[in-house]
Amino acid sequence: MEKIYDSQMNVHDFIKAMFEKNIVSGLGALTQLPDNKGISYSLLSDGFDFQKCMPFYPVMPANAAIAVSKLTRETSPSSPIAVFLRPCELRALIELTKIKQARLDNLILISFDCSGVFPFKDGKYPTEDTLKRYDQSIKEAKINDTIRQVCKGCENYQPEGADIAISIIGRGVHESLALSFATEKGKSIQEKMGLTASEIQPSTIEQLTSDKKRNKQELFKNTQISNLDELLDVFDTCIACRACSYVCPICYCKNCYFDSQTFQYYPENYAQRLNKKNTLRLPLDRIFFHMGRLSHMGSSCVACGMCSDVCPVDIPVSEMFKAGGQNIQGVFNYQPGQNLDEPMPLVTYQEKELHEMED
């Protein structure tokens, strides 16, 4: 366990200090849009009114790993940029880095223990009252009941692998920041900012973790699919809009294969299928699409919940992907996004594995 230091600064002072000490030349964080029109992940430079920065604001309009990937895929930024990421966004970024869709050089990864985000259905922001209750639940290290389903059952809410980790659970978002520095990069920032005084004790979170674990089991139970009919039922209402794949941080393909020519069938294919079944539901390949996606990114799914959020027909996509993903990850004992050096299991050959799958 890394030591935690009291920075005696709130988040805005901390951001300002990073710019003043020339530690960063840019910042990525959730920020209030002009004229209070909403909140969005934004890239900011020195001179911006950092009071508008809201890194802990409990919504996820998009998984920030996608933004960071777009920013760094071709080349790294020429000067250091700090990015605020929720733990699941950080894990997604690490997965993307493994498959060369992002670079971490000149990035300073700041994360915090996350209490979940509210569903962003219909683009509605949480009310003042909801936010107050949310802040209270952070202080008390409890689970808020109106956050995303996957957030309620998220056990990986600690900021593992961040250069700078902020502890808020048990303390609250308005307190002075409690910081720890796990990496070399983090430690050098700690030195530059002179944050070596006043250590503080970590909050007690055992109860919270065990509550989340219980929620997860329940979530898995509720969304369990044990046969083909249940699978057909769950996806029955899917309109094949592909929105889940567009917001998924792990779905990194340039053009989705399911939109390619391969799935533009010849008339004779339709005829042949129709002969056998007498009826064809159009568009074809809806479940094929979901299963294809699960097989491609299940081992890397970080359970951020974006897919469920955008589903216009309320299919619990992320709940099912979290369950399916954990099964795949469990087979290889793989934790997506935990360690940049851990190779991805499906492209790594090991002589001794999966013997239980042999006959």
Add this chain to the structure above:
Amino acid sequence: MKESIPKIGVYVCHCGSNISGKVNVSEVVEYATGLPNVESAQEYKFMCSDPGQQLIISDVKEKGLNRVVVASCSPRMHEKTFRLATQTAGLNPYYFQMACIREHDSWVTENPEKATLKAKDLVRGAVARVAHHEPLTPRVVDINPNVLVIGGGIAGMQAALDIADAGKKVFLVEREPTIGGNMSKFDKTFPTLDCAACISTPKLVAVGQHKNIELMTYSELIDLKGFVGNFTATIKKKARYVDASKCTGCGICSEKCPSKKILSEFDHQLTYRTAIYTPFPQAVPNTRVIDKEHCLYFKKGKCKACEKFCEADAIDFNQKDEIIDVEIGSVIIATGFKTFDPTPLTQYGFGRFKEVYTSIQFERVNNATGPTSGEITTKDGRKPESVAIIHCVGSRDQNHNKYCSRVCCMYSMKFAHLVKEKTGAEVYEFYIDIRSPGKGYEEFYNRLQEEGTHFIRGKVSEVTDIVDDPSDQGKLTVVAEDTLARKVRRIPVDMVVLSVGLEPSEGMQDIARMVGFSLDSDGWINELHPKLGPLATASDGIFIAGCCQGPKDIPDTVAQAQGAAGSALSLISREKLAIEATVSVINPNRCMGCLQCENVCVYGAISYNPALNVCEVNEALCKGCGNCASTCPNKAITVKHFNNDEIMWEMEGILSN
């Protein structure tokens, strides 16, 4: 261009009675006639025969067929035959598809009706597939005639000489300061007892003087890139600190060098050498080397005695390692072996008793240029009265190397003969089994028995300096169970020779990774096929010779070296190489440069192009296995002749009954 309307000819083979004994061929033919796009269907006793192929050729011309399906054996057997026939008929060879109704059907199906049904399914799949085939053209590349030989022992030298004599350029890379390898350390060679130096020194000289051989000693391969016919090898020439063009090999530098107590690698620690040295008098090249680790000047910054006395002004302390790229078309690996280190077998007392020698040390003791000028004496100068030779040290041993090292029985008997001849001492050979398969080898064994060598069948349990009889004080006692006489023998001897086994040279893992071949569990190189491809590896254009593939004696090594040289020359004489057209291609518009394909490619055929941020396939290295295509989540990769369309149609055909 894809022909707009496919006109398919189907040919169902009887394969004698191999297929027709189970499958109702006529029924399959009749069925095939009714399949979409099929112009004609026929049966024939042996499609692979000349008249069978002629059938295809004349049908294409007369009936205007543009696709061909043959239902017969496995494609591994005759796909090439029928592709060629299709090509001879004037079609693209890839407008052909084979349905395997022998291995996959008639041979493995009991019920004739089911077998006939399955044959129909397979033919239907092939017909559906071939209609969607695309024409492919193999790419032709030039073959660079230069050859790289790695290792300058007898295998490497022989291979280099054969290739150079054929008029081709050879780069011979040797890690040590001289060529010659292990053979140059030997005295006599079994079973003919001709002198190793007399037969190997002329080879050293020939290699050194050959105009087609560029000798690179004290050098190592550090990288190999490219593919068969077109490799680039990167070689590190280590600094000798002696200018080879000036050094005359007079040896005054070694005489004057004050660092004299360095254990000689060539004499296997039995003698000392100086910091500036040459491994042995007949070394090629005869240019000295400064051993930087032990040189006083490099250690303390002063001395330079060699420089002072060198009349040729050849010493150059500022020399640097050189990195050289050479272009070659094929590589022969001849990295040889090292001997087993018997130190872990503490019961034999190696390193503890000064009269316990390894066999390679004993070769040096026997050699006229060795520590005793060829006299067999103990370290305090006595003539031995009795000598024990212990076989299988480190070989055929579950705790060390499980394999038989093949040469130890024979060289041990050679030692017995030499000891007897030179000293008259009693020689005791402790063996498990005597293995003497080879021309004149068994005869040599018989000769040794007649000479009075004591052969004791039993593994030695201990070599000790505790003697039973006080008059034997100073001798070593060898304890072993004589399993033929069924009693424990304790024999006092003056010298003990451990017949140590052979192991792969140091650094084989690195070379394997660089060059792209695999090693077996003992570390020897895996040949392409244990019987029919003993000189080739799984990487095209990479050949092997000598002990790097497994323990062997000199005749076998030389035979392999000449074979490898022949393989390389055969490749060179083709001048051009057609590269299989069934390779994968990456569509740069779809590729995200995620490198997952590179991760799963075992042939190193995929590389990353940072300028475009996409991956690319080297067609010459690609074997068309399809690993990359199935890994790419973006489906940016297509394997030619196995693209999705073709496979989907084949499946559609097979399943659409």
